Amino acid sequence: MKHNFGAGPCILPQEVFKQASEAVINFNDTGLSILEISHRSKEFEAVVAETESLIRDLLSVPQNYSILLLQGGARQQFAMAPMNLLKEGGKSAYLDTGSWASYAIKEAKNFGSVEVVASGKENNYTIIPKDYTIPTDVDYFHYTSNNTIFGTELFDIPNSPVPLVCDMSSDIMSRKIDVSKFGLIYAGAQKNIGPAGLTIVIVNNDLLGKTGRTIPSVFDYQSHINAKSMFNTPPVFSIYVAMLNLRWLRLKGGIEEIERENIVKSRTLYEEIDRNPLFRGPSAVEDRSRMNVTFVMENPELESEFLALAQKRDLVALKGHRSVGGFRASLYNALPISSVHLLVDVMQEFEENHK
Numbered sequence: 001m002k003h004n005f006g007a008g009p010c011i012l013p014q015e016v017f018k019q020a021s022e023a024v025i026n027f028n029d030t031g032l033s034i035l036e037i038s039h040r041s042k043e044f045e046a047v048v049a050e051t052e053s054l055i056r057d058l059l060s061v062p063q064n065y066s067i068l069l070l071q072g073g074a075r076q077q078f079a080m081a082p083m084n085l086l087k088e089g090g091k092s093a094y095l096d097t098g099s100w101a102s103y104a105i106k107e108a109k110n111f112g113s114v115e116v117v118a119s120g121k122e123n124n125y126t127i128i129p130k131d132y133t134i135p136t137d138v139d140y141f142h143y144t145s146n147n148t149i150f151g152t153e154l155f156d157i158p159n160s161p162v163p164l165v166c167d168m169s170s171d172i173m174s175r176k177i178d179v180s181k182f183g184l185i186y187a188g189a190q191k192n193i194g195p196a197g198l199t200i201v202i203v204n205n206d207l208l209g210k211t212g213r214t215i216p217s218v219f220d221y222q223s224h225i226n227a228k229s230m231f232n233t234p235p236v237f238s239i240y241v242a243m244l245n246l247r248w249l250r251l252k253g254g255i256e257e258i259e260r261e262n263i264v265k266s267r268t269l270y271e272e273i274d275r276n277p278l279f280r281g282p283s284a285v286e287d288r289s290r291m292n293v294t295f296v297m298e299n300p301e302l303e304s305e306f307l308a309l310a311q312k313r314d315l316v317a318l319k320g321h322r323s324v325g326g327f328r329a330s331l332y333n334a335l336p337i338s339s340v341h342l343l344v345d346v347m348q349e350f351e352e353n354h355k
């Protein structure tokens with residue numbers, strides 16, 4: 001068994017893989033595979049309804065918010081969010097905390113003007129800027145709650161005079177959030193929710209239909225709301241596996257329990273990074289991500305040797321993103337604490353070898 005620290009697509013619980021594989025042969029005793037049933041069948045409608053209701057319960061989504069199960073990934077939302085919320089000739093505001101945030105900014109510029117209120121770029125995105133004001137004359141303020149590549153996370157929801165839009169791709173379902181503080185939340189599913197191919201959108205219905213723009217129907221949230229996420233053929237298998245994973249999360253004790261575990265897992269690893277003289281964490285301590293722990297070596301020449309040792313101990317996908325270097329250990333919900341303990345053991349073994 002490998003210990004998968006990959007950043008996404010990533011680890012899901014073993015029992016979810018097992019249940020998913022059974023449904024590929026025989027879904028719910030229908031004698032049909034989940035891959036061949038109609039998305040309009042009552043069996044699959046039940047899957048969509050349960051997935052939506054799990055998301056609503058786990059995150060306490062208020063009734064006036066729609067939950068959409070879409071395709072296109074978070075990157076499609078970089079465009080869909082401004083298309084649906086930024087008025088013709090209007091303005092938006094963005095916080096630039098990393099690569100994903102800057103891609104979102106680039107995309108919004110296709111639909112109106114964008115004010116970047118602050119950027120962490122000069123600090124190579126190791127710090128989340130905190131000293132900025134959100135303008136009152138913008139249609140929304142967009143930020144990224146967890147910077148998957150750089151390993152920083154924004155824990156306090158910004159106090160905003162305008163609707164908040166958040167890319168939560170890599171920390172959704174990892175900790176408690178107050179959905180009512182947001183206008184729009186979106187997330188690619190392939191980090192904490194399920195396999196790739198599904199995108200979750202949670203939107204306050206009151207914000208829609210105000211741009212004055214003609215939105216192609218496939219990019220219009222309202223089409224998907226009206227069609228109950230069946231405007232086009234939904235990613236049937238991805239939704240099914242997401243449902244299994246969210247059932248697993250609820251059975252475990254929901255967000256409260258997983259948040260407790262995520263705190264322990266990340267603390268365990270950061271303590272070793274801080275203690276072990278061979279390693280160093282580049283992110284500002286107060287902004288350290290619980291989901292994606294980035295770390296480098298004091299002597300970069302040892303990095304490939306460490307990766308080789310980790311690989312030998314069955315710890316995989318620890319190489320950092322090419323823009324940061326070093327290592328990245330993604331500690332998503334399904335990664336057990338035992339995998340973190342093993343990583344710490346290997347870091348200590350490496351330290352011993354280099355005494």
Ligand SMILES: *Cc1c(COP(=O)(O)O)cnc(C)c1O
Nearest residue numbers: 073074075100148167169170188
């Ligand atoms: C992975 C990721 C994305 C990209 O998601 P896609 O589904 O591949 O488009 C965007 N934002 C964040 C924060 C991510 O972690």
